[in-house]
Amino acid sequence: MIAWSKGLAAGLIGLGVIVLLAVVAPWIWGADATHLSGAARAGVSGAHWLGTDALGRDVLARTLVATRLTLVMTVLATAIAGTLGILLGTAVWVSGPRVRETGLRLIDVMVSYPAIILALAVAAILGAGAVAAVVAIGVAWSPAFARLTANLAASVAGRDFVATARLLGVPPYRVLTRHLLPNIAEPLLVLLSVAFAGTLTALSGLSFIGLGVQAPSYDWGALLNTGLAALYTNPAEALGPAVAITLTGVLAGFVGDGLAAGADPHRMRVLGGRRGRAAAATVAASSAAASAASSAAASSAAARAERTAGDRPQAPEDALLTVDDLRIHAPTGEELVAGVSLHVRPGEIVGVVGESGSGKSLTAMAIARLLPDAVRADASVLRLDDLDLRGAASPDRLATEIGVVYQDPAASFNPALRIGGQLTEVLRRHRGIGRAEARERAARALERVHITRPAARLRQHPHELSGGMRQRAMIASALLTEPRLLIADEPTTALDVTVQAEILDLLREVNRRDGTAMLFISHDIGVIASLCHRVLVMYSGRIVEELSAADLAAGRARHPYTRALLAATPRLDAAGGGTPLTTIPGRPPAPAGRPAGCAFASRCELVMPHCADAPPPPVRAGEDHWAACHALEPAPQVESAP
Template sequence: MIRWTKRPAAGLAAGLAGLALIAAVGIAAPLVWGEDAGRLTGAAREGMSAAHLLGTDALGRDVLARTLVATRLTLALTLLATLIAGTLGIGLGTAVWVSGPRIREIGLRLIDVMVSYPAVILALVVAAVLGAGGGAAVVAIGVAWSPSFARLTANLAASVAGRDHVATARLMGVPPLRILTRHLLPNIAEPLLVLLSVCFAGTLTALSGLSFIGLGVQPPSYDWGALLDTGLDAVYTNPGEALGPALAITLTGVLAGFVGDGLAASADPRRARAARRAAAPEPAPRAPAPGVPADALLVVDDLRVALPDGVELVAGVSFAVRRGEIVGVVGESGSGKSLTAMAVAKLLPEQVHATAAALRLADLDLTAPAAPARLATEIGVVYQDPATSFNPGLRMGGQITEALRRHRRVGRADARRRAVRALTSVRVTSPEHRLAQHPHELSGGLRQRAMIASAVLTEPRLLIADEPTTALDVTVQAEVLALLREINERDGTAMLFISHDIGVIAALCHRVLVMYAGRIVEELAVGDLRRGRTRHPYTRALLAATPRLTGPAGEPPATVPGRPPEPGARPAGCAFAARCPRVLPHCADEAPPQVPSDGGGWAACHALRPEPAESAR
C-alpha cells in the first residue's frame, strides 16, 4: 500500500487547501446564494459594481452568485468523469497484464488504437451518440480519457512485472489479483496520481467545453461552461460575466495540478526521504546423462529452454547437485546460466518454455505443475541486483516474512521473531529497525544480506544464487560469499551458484559447470580449477582472462577472441570452434563427445579424444 510522508510538499498543501475551499463553496453556495442566483430583476447586463461584483446576466441575475452555485454541479460532474476514466483505464491496463500473452497482445493493440484518437474527438462522438445532457457528457469524457490511463498502466506494469520481487511472488504462488494489488499498482501509483490530477483538470475543461457548445449541462441546470457560454455574448459590455467562470475553471485546474504533483512526491518513499534530507540452429544429439549420484538432491536431465519460434537458448543440459553441495555455473553472458537456474526455479519469462527428460528436486517433480507452497519453501532465490530484489513501496518486514506466513502458516509475531534471527545470522545490524524500513533505506550490501535472510528463512533444500555479488563492491562481495559458505556449512543447504567470474566460483564452490552457448562444455572439481587442471579450451581461456596479482607488472590479462554465436546461428557441432586454438576440421559439424577426466569430471572436446589428431590445423 501507499504510505504518505508526514510533511507534504508546499504545493500539495496549497493545492489541498485551495480545493478544500472550493469544495466547501460548492457545498454551501446553493444554500447561501441559491436565491440570489435565481432571482430575476430588471437590471439586465449591468456591469461590475459594489452590488454585483461580476455584474448581472441577460435576466438580471447576479453572475457571482451563479458562478458560486455552479461550483457544486461542476465539481460533481468532474469527479464522476475522472472516476470513470481512472476505473476503466486502470482496469483495462491491469487486466491486460494479468491475462495470457495472446490476450495481452490484443489488448495492447486495442489501447494503441484508442489512444490514437484525441480525447475531445472521442468525447464528441460519444456525446453525439448519447445525446446532449450532463450525464452523457460525463460518460463521454470518462470514456475519452480512459485510454490514457490504460496505456500508462500497461506500460508501467510491463516494467514492474519483470522485476525480481514480482518473480518471487510468482514463485510463492501469489494469485494474480494479489500480485496486481500488492506489487504492481503500489509501484506505479506515482505517475497514475499525476495522471489523475491531469485528468481532473482536463475533464473539467472538457466538460465545460461540452456545456459551452450545448452538448453538456442543459437548462435550467448550469455549470461553469454554460455560464461561460452566456457570458461571452456580453464580453465587450460586461467582461465580468465571462471572467467569473473562466477564472473558476483555471484556478481549479491549477490547484488540481498542485495536488497531483504533491501526492506523487509524498507517495514515493525514495523521493520523500530525499526531500527530507534536502530540507534537512539444429539441436546437437543429446549427450548421455551422467550417472546420477545416490545422494543427489537436484537432478537435471536434458534440459532445453527455447523461444516460441523453436530457437534453443539452452540445449540439452544435464547435471546433478548433491545434498549440501555448492555447484557453480560459470560462463560468458548469454551462455544460458541464468536461464538454467530459472528453469529449475520455474521462473522463466513467459515468452520461453522449458522441457526436460527429468527435472526434480528430491521427490518434487519440477516438470509437472507443483504446489506453490513447496516451490516457495523448498527453493530459495537470491537475485543479482539487490536494488530490484524487493518491492520499493513496501517495508522490509512484510516482504521478508511473506513466504513464511503464507505457506508455513506462521503467525505475524512468530514470523517477525524468526526474521530478526535470520537477519542477525547474516549480520544485519539493528534487525528490528531494518524490518520497519523501506528497501531504499538500506545500503546495497544490507539489501543483499536481507535477500539472503529472506531466501533461507523457510529453510529451503536448494538455494539458487544468480550472480548475487555482481552489483556489489569487492569488500561486500567477499562478505556475501562468506555468508553463503557459512549457511552451506551450518545448515547443509545445497546451492546452485551462478556467476561469470571464475575466480568467485573457485573461491566458493565444490564443483564447477562451465557453460558456453547453451551447453555444458566441462564439469570439474573446484580443486582442479584452482590448480589449473582444466581441459576444455574454453575453460582455459576463461582462466587466462582472469586478472591475477602475480605475474609481470603491467601485463594485461589475456582475452578470448571473437564472440559467442547467436542462439539461432549455433553450429551443429562445437559452438566454440570458431574461437578455439585447437579446432579440428570436424569440430563445427560433429557434436563433441564427453571425454572423462581423472578427477571424475569430463570435457566435451574433439581434441581430447585419445585417438591421434593429425587433422588438426
C-alpha cells in the first residue's frame, strides 16, 4: 500500500497533463510545427510565443509536438533498463552458486562504468538514430536496476518461505515470479520513476550531440541542439525544450520521492528485515574467519582424535532418521558442526538444546537440505529411512516426507500471497491434486490445528493472522503432506508464553494422533524437557550429552554444561523453590577458535589439565544415556534379569 502525499499527487497530476499533451499535441499543433512562415529566427511575439527556428517554424508548437516522441522513447528505454536489470538481479539469486557469483561480479563491473559512457559506446556500435538511442540508454541504465534488485532479492532469498519453496522443489522461474518479485516490487517502482528522469535526460543528451533522433523527426534534445545556434539572438528557442526536459524530470522525481516516502513501512521492514537463520549463520561464520589459518592444524588434529576417541552410541536398526559424523563447513573453511551423530525413531520426539551458535539450526537445516549454497555439509550417513539425504534425493519424496516449522511465524509465509495458495502449492505440485481438492485439504489441515473459520483464513494474507495463528498455519502447512519427520526449529521462540504453551500442546497432539517423528530445536531446556522423549545437548558444534527427558527433568544430567543449563533455568515446583539461579561464565568459542580439547573447558568447574589436549570420548552414564566429559566415570553395566 502507498500513502498519498502532496508531492506524489503533484507529480502524478503533472505527468498526467504532459501525457495528455503528448496525445493531443500532434493533432492540434502538428500543422504549425511544420509550417514554413518565411520569418526565420523571429523573436518572441504574440504570434510566436517562443519565436521561430531557422526555417520559420513555430518553436512552441514544435516543442509541444515533440512531447510524444520524447515520452515514447523515454518509456521504452526505461522499460528496457528495468526489464534487463530486474531479470539479471533476480536471476542470480535463483540460480546455482557458480552462476550467482559470476552474475554478481558482472553486475559490479557494469556498475563501475558511468551510464552515459556505456550509452555512447552502444550508440557508436549501433549508429545514430532513435532506435539506437533507446537501446543504448536502456542497456546503460540496466546495471543500476540489477544492483538494487540483487540487493533486495538477497534480503528475500534467505527467508523461510523461499527456503520452503526450494524444499518443495518449486522451479527457479516460479521462485522468481511468485516469491522474489512480488516482495521487492515497491522499491523497484520507486527506482523506475527515478530512472525515468535520468533516462529522459540521457536520451535528450544523445539527440543534442547528434546520436539520437535524426531529421526530419525531432525530440526535445534535437530542438535544444537547433536552439543553441540562436542562443544569443533568440534564447527562447532553446528555453522551450530545456524547460520541458527539466519540468518532466522534476515531476518524475516528485513521483519517486512520494512513492519512497509513502511505501507501507511494515512491508519495507519485512523486506529489509532479518534474513533466514541459515543465511545469517553463513555471515556469522564468515566474520569469524580471521584466525582460521592459525587454528587449521589444531582443528584437524581434534577431528581425528574425536573420530577415534571411544565408541559412539550406534543408531538402532528401527531408526527413521540416522545421522552419523555430520560436519558442516563455512565458505571460509572453518568447521561449524564437528561430527554430530544422532537418530530419531518413528513416533519419537527428540529435542536438541544448547546456547545460540552451538550448531542446532545448522544441523536441522542440513537434514532438510536447506543450507545456504556456500555452506558445505558432509556425513558418513545422512538417511531418512531408505532415502539418502546426501545425494540427489527425489524432490517429491523430500518435499512430502520432511516438514519444517521455522522460528519466526512472520517470516514463514510469503507476505505477498494469500495463505491458501501457499498451503496448496505442495499438494498440487507433488501430489498432482486439483485446486478445489487441495483447498479442501488445506482447510481441514487448518481445522486440525485449531484455527477458526479455516475456509476464510485461506483467503487472507499472512499479516491478517496473529502470530500464534501464523505459527499454527505453518504447522498445518508442514503436516499437510503427512510427513514422516517434522523438524521444528525453535518454533516457539518468537511467541509469548501463553501462545508457546498452545503450540507445544499442539505438537504433542500431532505426535500422539499421527505418530509423527519430530526433531525439536530450542535453546530453552525447560521446553525441551516438557515436550521431548529424548534430549541431545549441543555445545560448540558437538553433541556433549544424550539422555532421556525423564533423566533431564529429574536432574540426572552428567555433563557439566547440561548441569549448568539446568541451574540457570527457573523452576516453579517445590524442588526449585528458593534455589538461586546461576549463570555460566564466559562465552562459547567461535568456530575458528575452537580448542583442540574440550570446548567447554574454559567455562567448566571440573576442568582438568588433560581437558585441553583432546576432545573427551563419550562415556556411558546409563541406559540410552551418555556424556562426553573427561571427568566422568562410566556407569556400571547392569545385566537384565533372564
